[in-house]
Amino acid sequence: MRVPVLTYHSNNVAGNDYADNDHVALAADLRLIARRGLRIVPLATVVDVLLGEAPASEVARAVALSFDDGSWFDWHDIDHPTCGPQRGFAGILRDFAADTGAAVHATSFVIVSPQARATLDRTCLAGRGWWDDAWWRPAQQEGLVAIESHSWDHNHHTLPVTAQHAQRTGTFRTIDTRADADAQIRQAADWLDRRLAPHRTTLFAFPYGESNDYLLREYLPRHAGEHRVRAAFGTDPAPVELTASRWNLPRYVCGSHWRSPAELERLIATR
Structure with a gap:
């Protein structure tokens, strides 16, 4: 088992070239994955194999896709205020499936708090209501994009108040008590489960990719x-292998770990 998990942020639109637009990158990367003869499998399947609940053949010669933050850009086509029309991530996946006949799936790790998203829409996007959750249930029902948790409020530094008790924001490493972890992780799962029933939330992505010993050794396992x-x-x-810790599985992030098709091809060349 050696599965690269490729991660994209649909809010990353700073131009219309591969290196500064995750929509452009995703469309190009899907074609590269197909040329390499790799399959795209659901992230949940990778976890099933890791936990011994499915055979390793389920992820042979495969990659998995994940999206972070859960804005409209994951689902809707958007007329970006500075970069013009953008095909939403879901549309890019559908286009790829229609063109190639290949199976495709992604997992969107969403910021759950409606209040936090409303503020982030103003502080991090264009303030046009592009961060609501109306698309989450249709996405889950279609089966193209699974909805999972990216915490209650990301402990984001632009929020006036977060669920972190001391307001040490801008990092997830400060989520180091039972109360804070429950507020960020359990509260988010409870809300998503009510909103998306009968779907049950079982996967989590750390905001900023950051964790700490309390979360990894105490809260998550116990x-x-x-x-x-x-x-x-x-x-x-790194790719997900059978030796990886289930509480801190690796992912490659577009724009950080690769910035061109050539760099991605080197990254997945060992598949």
Whole structure:
């Protein structure tokens, strides 16, 4: 088992070239994956194999895709205020499937708090209501993009108040108490489960890719019956192998770990 998990942020639109637009990059990367003869499998399947609940053949010669933050850009086509029309991530996946006949799937790790997203829409996007959750249930029902948790409020530095008790924001390493972890992880899972029933949230991606010993050694493994997380993902640049820790699985991030098709091809060349 050696599965690269490729991660994209649909909010990353600073131009219309590969290196500064994750939509352009995703469309190009899907074609590269197909040329390499690799399959795209759901992230949940990777976790099933890791936990011994599915055979390794399920992820042979495969990659998995994940998106972070859960804005409209994951789902809708958008007329960007400075860069013009952008095909949403879901549309890019559908285009690829229609052109190639290949199976395709991605997991969107979403910021859950409606209040946090409303503020982030103003502080990090264009303030046009592009961060609501109306698309999450249709996405889950279609089966193209799975919805999973990226925490309650990302402990984001632009929020006036976050769930972190001391307001040490801009990092997830300060989520180091049971109360803070419950507020960020369990509360998010509870809200998503109510919103998306009968779907149950089981995967988590650390905001900023950051964790700490309390989360990795205490909270996630010892309170799994309460938060219901089966596996958590960070951003260490490596493929998922059977020896990986289920509480801090690696992912490659577009724009950080590769910035061109050639760099991605080198990254997945060992598949």
